[in-house]
Amino acid sequence: MGTYVITGSASGMGAAAATRMRAAGHRVIGVDLRDADVVADLGGAEGRAHAVREILALSGGTLDGVAAVAGVGPSVRSAAAVVSINYFGPVALLDALRPALERSGAGRAVVISSNSASTVPVIDDELVELLLASDEEAARERAAAAQSALPAATLDSAPSIVAYATSKLALARWVRRTAVTPQWARRGILLNSIAPGAVLTPLMTGSTGVGEAPDADGFPTPMPLGVFGEAADIAFWIEQFLRPEARFTTGSILYVDGGTDAAMRTDAQPSAMRR
Template sequence: MGTHVVTGAASGMGAATARVLREAGHTVIGIDLRDADITADLGTDEGREAAVSEALERCAGRLDGVAAVAGVGPSMPDAGTVVSVNYFNPVRLLEGLLPALAASGAGRVVVIGSNSSTTVPMIDDQLVGHLLAGDEEAAREHARAAQDAAPAAVRATSPTISAYATTKFALARWARRTAVTPEWARRGVLLNVVAPGAVVTPLMLAGGRPEDLDADAFPTPMPLGVFGNPEDIAFWVHQFLRPEARFTTGAVLCVDGGTDAAMRPDAQPTAMTV
């Protein structure tokens, strides 16, 4: 059995993932703001560094997998926080844990993206540039300025929807670019993305009640007529973390009840041009 780090392990998809891994016999090192093996604020450099240091100590420098689940949603009032938690948190954490993943000889990593990266028409290309360039300060500053410039109706309902979708878009781009580099691929460390849709978690509910949700009245299509549960995501995270998942890296898997397919039926596959 292996040793895995799970961020966001105190609730939602992170808690479900940690539970699935433990039930399979693995050792799980949970990281979260509270109620976890390691408590740390992954939205700050200090918190990330402390989390990496303690995780490396707990696993004795050898990790079999990481599920980077921690994140915040579009109801978060500050776009700068969205930038730091949703993008720089997993990127910096995984960079710090890469040596331990390589030491196992078959490291597996899953990051949680979102189908919002492909179904929300508010991707900020300039913010993507700052994110992929690794400039956290510039990204935070730009995201806040863009939030202030957004229409009042958007700010009232989903104040950071553009920053949310954009960070998840950039994270998927980062994962695909990174997964095929020699530093990862040739060291046997596989990196994939699970992109959930509407999953009933505290992040999605934002203080509301599950019984108030109506799939047929949801703003985006819900072909199956039901919302996802955290366990639906944990199942696929677990599959990517299995040792047998040896020939998949750089993949982005939508687990969204068909929403992306309904909204963009011809988006994939995209033919390569020469």
């Protein structure tokens, strides 16, 4: 049995993943703002450093896997906070824990992105570049500026939608860029991402206002299966990516969204390489 870190372990997808991994006999080090083995705020440098110190102390410096699940949704009032939590939090944590994953001999890491990265047409390309350049201060300023330009109706319902969708897109790109570098791939550490769609978690219901029993056919984006996802649906795939047997998959973005992305962008994937 292995030792795994799961951020966002106190609720939603993170809690479901922690429950599933523990049921399989693994040791799980949960990280969250409350009710966790490591209580830390991943939205700032101090909280991230504290989390890394505690995780390494609890694990003895060796980890079999990390699931970076913690995140916030577009209903959060501060767009700057959204980019810090959703992008810089997981990236900083995984960068710092990479040596611990390497020590296990078969480290696995999975990051939670979102199908909003490809289905919500509000991506800020300049913000994407600032995120991928690791310029947190400039990214926070850009996110706040983009937020201030939103229409009043959007500010009321989803004030940080641009920061949310953009941070999730940048995170998916970071995964693909990072997974194939020698420091990860040639050290046997696999890094993948899951892009959930409309999954009934506190984050989704709080961000969309759909309530506890929403109608899939009335949802703003297509729902081909006619049902919403559950946290357990994402937890299942988190476990698969963390398994030692998942030895030949890295840099992948798996959509677990009931077919929404496929319905909205039918021919977007795969994209042919052109000369």
